Ligand SMILES: CC(=O)SCCNC(=O)CCNC(=O)[C@H](O)C(C)(C)COP(=O)(O)OP(=O)(O)OC[C@H]1O[C@@H](n2cnc3c(N)ncnc32)[C@H](O)[C@@H]1OP(=O)(O)O
């Protein structure tokens with residue numbers, strides 16, 4: 196397999212200053228830095244990583260890999276198999292454990308045996324947690340944001356609707372569409388999946404405050420036009436289908452459904468007891484996808500973790516991406532010398 200990653204800052208001679216930053220479902224290795232070739236936007240945590248920032252690259256060597264199964268440089272369903280054909284539907288099902296095993300190979304190759312800090316939100320939080328449970332000796336500090344110990348029935352239910360939308364697209368072809376002419380992939384299905392997901396990523400109050408019942412521009416919703424909120428979802432769908440592979444979306448979504456740190460480990464409690472890292476768990480007060488009670492369960496199960504820190508935000512689950520000031524304060528608590 197191939198793993199794409201970016202780094203910032205210099206690795207200390209004893210490799211003691213390495214920080215692992217793990218992205219969420221549709222993120223990538225470009226966690227920091229400006230937009231440029233291959234990166235239509237600035238890094239998704241650009242405000243947090245750099246000289247003098249919360250993850251101070253004058254002190255830390257920050258590593259951000261693209262997840263296994265992804266489509267931003269790391270091997271995934273759109274990659275070529277050894278025989279030169281696209282993986283497509285032959286790409287294996289993955290779990291967070293497989294993805295962390297791949298990241299452990301990367302750490303080994305980079306000469307990093309122990310991370311000073313592992314941090315991630317949402318799907319990245321699941322992998323951060325999995326690192327600390329499966330390889331406690333490799334994680335000195337841990338920041339887990341907006342994620343659960345195990346995917347809940349409702350999370351699997353939302354995912355089911357998204358998977359159904361993609362698979363129902365006539366251009367899906369069972370996952371073997373990659374050889375089709377450009378523009379002929381399952382974009383309609385992926386767009387529908389993103390629209391639904393985007394609703395779960397934001398809050399009801401935000402939508403009401405931001406969009407209410409307003410029409411989009413000069414459009415008349417009573418005469419075939421759209422409400423603003425519909426246009427907003429259309430925009431997020433359009434953006435995603437331009438940059439993300441539907442089969443990767445399916446593989447990663449199924450991996451998130453499979454997330455359960457307690458599986459085969461005597462249950463959640465027993466698994467969380469394995470964590471030895473200095474840990475901060477945080478959630479977003481308006482997150483309807485990964486509600487705060489799930490972070491409470493994590494914090495209660497991890498030795499030494501205090502009650503979850505609460506990120507105050509109108510923006511729902513996406514608060515972990517938007518509220519960089521508050522996330523920065525959480526990082527500071529873990530990056531100050533004890
Ligand atoms: C690490 C990771 O997890 S993923 C990597 C980063 N995430 C993504 O790229 C996922 C997609 N983006 C997002 O989820 C969000 O944009 C975030 C979380 C990154 C940032 O959130 P916010 O700054 O609150 O963005 P918001 O949800 O308001 O969306 C802004 C976009 O909606 C557009 N928009 C707002 N209202 C409307 C409307 N009525 N009609 C059409 N478009 C609209 C804006 O023009 C803007 O477009 P642009 O991003 O192309 O410039």
Ligand SMILES: N[C@@H](CCO)C(=O)O
Nearest residue numbers: 219220221222317396
């Ligand atoms: N906006 C985030 C939400 C999932 O955590 C993403 O697209 O990855």
